Amino acid sequence: MPDFQESSKEQTIRAYLHYFAETEIRPRSLEADRMADIQPDFYSVLDRAGISTEMMPRDPGSRPAQTGDAPREHQTLRTAVLASEELSWGDASFMLSLPGPGLGGPPVSFIGTPEQRERFFAVFQDRGRPHFGAYALTEPEAGSDVAGIRTRCEEVEGGFRITGTKTFITNGSRADWVVVFATLDPELGRAGHRTFVVERGREGFSVGRRHHKLGLRASDTAELVFQDCFVPEENLLGGRRHYERQQSKEGFKVAMATFDSTRPLVAAMAVGIARAAAERARELIRDRYMLGRALPRYRAILEGLDDMDRRVRAARLLTWKSAYLADARQPQSRAASMAKAYAGGQAVQICREALELTADSGEEPDPLLEKWFRDIRVFDLFEGTAQVQRLVVARRLFDEIGAKVGL
Ligand SMILES: Cc1cc2nc3c(=O)[nH]c(=O)nc-3n(C[C@H](O)[C@H](O)[C@H](O)COP(=O)(O)OP(=O)(O)OC[C@H]3O[C@@H](n4cnc5c(N)ncnc54)[C@H](O)[C@@H]3O)c2cc1C
Secondary structure (H helix, E strand, O other): OOOOOOOHHHHHHHHHHHHHHHHHHHHHHHHHHHHOOOOOHHHHHHHHHOOOHHHOOOOOOOOOOOOOOOOOHHHOHHHHHHHHHHHHHHOHHHHHOOOEOHHHHHHHHHHOOHHHHHHHHHHHHOOOOOOEEEEEOOEOOEOOOHHHOOOEEEEEOOEEEEEEEEEEEEOOOOOOEEEEEEEOOHHHHHHHEEEEEEEOOOOOEEEEEEOOOOOOOOOOEEEEEEEEEEEEHHHEOOOHHHHOOOOOOHHHHHHHHHHHHHHHHHHHHHHHHHHHHHHHHHHHHHHHHHOOOOOOOHHHHHHHHHHHHHHHHHHHHHHHHHHHHHHOOOOOHHHHHHHHHHHHHHHHHHHHHHHHHHOOOOOOOOHHHHHHHHHHHHHHOOOOOHHHHHHHHHHHHHHHHHHHOOO
16 A cells, blocks of 8 residues: 655655745746746756656656565656645646656657667756757547557668648657657557657758646647658667557557556646645635635635545546555556546636635736636546546546456
């Protein structure tokens, strides 16, 4: 069973990141939202504070399990979800904008050859400027239906030519390299999928528009365009042999495996925003009460605050459980989807309730609560929509029932 007691090291990390979020992220948050960008000075502050996605494990669960094999504490997914919650409490756009391989990291770790891992991760050792990786799966006509991607990869001498458009790619416009999912032939379904790393600057690879968003406005989300973009054989992730087995679905599997390790991080981001909104509502209501303003609905408001707090804690427990299973190298797709669906859904409701509870008719809403209300909307959508998470959970449930009755 998961140990829900934070170790003293975890407590120190949480306290340090909370202080950083409070003093360096929150004060920049509203301005960054207005500019739809992160203030450039933030990256030197981040570097001095020694915070990067290196705190996050690149490859949770990817090493073969060994008896008594405890992951190093700073590399556990559990530490990462703790960091994700604290930094998102400050501002989730800043959390998404941390330098590092980001969502592109897990596929390179999962199936990259030793040479590819070394080559693609080397750039993050350079501290001269922030470096980013990205993960490009979504297309204008293929979001939830990831098997329906249409970006083509055509085999040519020495490598492949990629043609297609990817959309809504986090850190897409500034990434040093992007993990791109493409198909040899859509008719082949999942067996036709191949995964590449495409470096910025390759001929035929360009950044399209940067998406204008309702929330998480300061995070970079871009369209990427590939037009006959040549990538050498060495950039096929895992090498040709990885896909050689007949009807191999390896290209597709790595896309899904990425989500198993990143959904707990996204759930933790939602917990961080929901916690921030619940705390802010408490503060505003306390100040109004202390100032003696009439609060005829006071009892109902207190119950509302208590209810929010309870749901934040429940969402955190589900998130921790999925991280615990990943660290213990146990199957956790279902737990990760459950945590993501629950935390995302509850956080959307909590941010709405916080805004409603604190609204005085005729007054402007609190700017932070208004911002989080916009930011949280996407948590029901990206890395798999709430409906899709429920399908994953339901399928696993039926698998279990089937196993019990011997189907
Ligand atoms: C801020 C942001 C960052 C993102 N970052 C990335 C990134 O870095 N890389 C990347 O590849 N993508 C990224 N995405 C894309 C994101 O993962 C997709 O938006 C998401 O998968 C949903 O796809 P869609 O928008 O095409 O919606 P659709 O798939 O068209 O879904 C529309 C609606 O239909 C429902 N639906 C669809 N299929 C089913 C089904 N089978 N059963 C029941 N309901 C269903 C959905 O739940 C949803 O409500 C990002 C998106 C945003 C907004």
